[in-house]
Amino acid sequence: MSSAPPAGLPSVDATTPAVLALPGPVRRDDVPRLCDDVRALLEATGDGVVVCDVAGIGPPGLAAVDVLARLELAARRAGGRIRLRDPDPALRALLDLVGLRFEADGQPEEREPAGGVQEAVEPGDPPL
Template sequence: MISGCPPGLPSVDATTPAVLVLPGPVRPDEVPRLCDDVRALLETTAAGPGAGVVVCDVAALGPGGLGAVDVLARLALAARRAGGRIRLRDPAPGLRDLLALVGLRFEFEGQAEEREPAGGVQEAVETGDPPL
C-alpha cells in the first residue's frame, strides 16, 4: 500500500525560521539590499513560531575574511534594529574562528543557545564586601 505525501514541502513546518542564502563573496554595494532582505523576512515571520529569527546560510562565503565579518555584523545589526536576530548556517571553521577572534558572537544552527550559568554572576555588591 502506498500512502500519499502530505501537501507542502517535507522539510518545512510552522516552526522553521526564514532562510537567507548569502551568495559567495558579498560586494559592499550588495550589503544594503541584504539588510533590507533580513528586515523583510523578519516582518513576514513576525507572527509565527519562528518569529524573530532569520537563518543566514553562509556556506558560500567560505573561510571568509574581514569583508564577510563586516557583512555579518551589518546583517545582525539590521536584524536587531528590526526586533530580531540572525542565526548562521554552515559557516566554514575559518569563518567561525575569525568571528570569535574579532569578538562577534553569533548563534549557529544546531548549537544550543548559550546561557549564563546559574549563580555565576554577582548581581549586587553588599556593603561591607571586601574589594576584589
C-alpha cells in the same frame, strides 16, 4: 499553463525559521539589499530569527565579518537576530577573534544551558 513567480520574498511557514542564503563572495554593494531582505523576513515571519546560510559566502575574511555584523545590526534594529548555518570553522574563529558571537543553526543558544544539563555543587565548595 504556468504563471510567473510572485514578486518579492517567498512566503515562509511560521514554524520554520526564514533562511537567507548569502551568495559568495558578497560585495559591499550587496549589503543594503541583504539588510533589507533580513528586515523583510523578520517582518514576514514574526519569528525574530533569520537563518543566514553562509556556506557560499566565500573565503573567511574581514569582508565576510563586516557583512555579518551589518546583517546582525539590521536584524537587531528590527527586533530580531541572525543565526548562521554551515559556517566555515575559519569564519567562526575569525568571528570569535573580533568579538562577534553568533549562534549556529542546530546548536543550543549560548545564553541557555543545553537541555538536561544541571550545574552541580561539589561537597566542600565554598559558598559564592
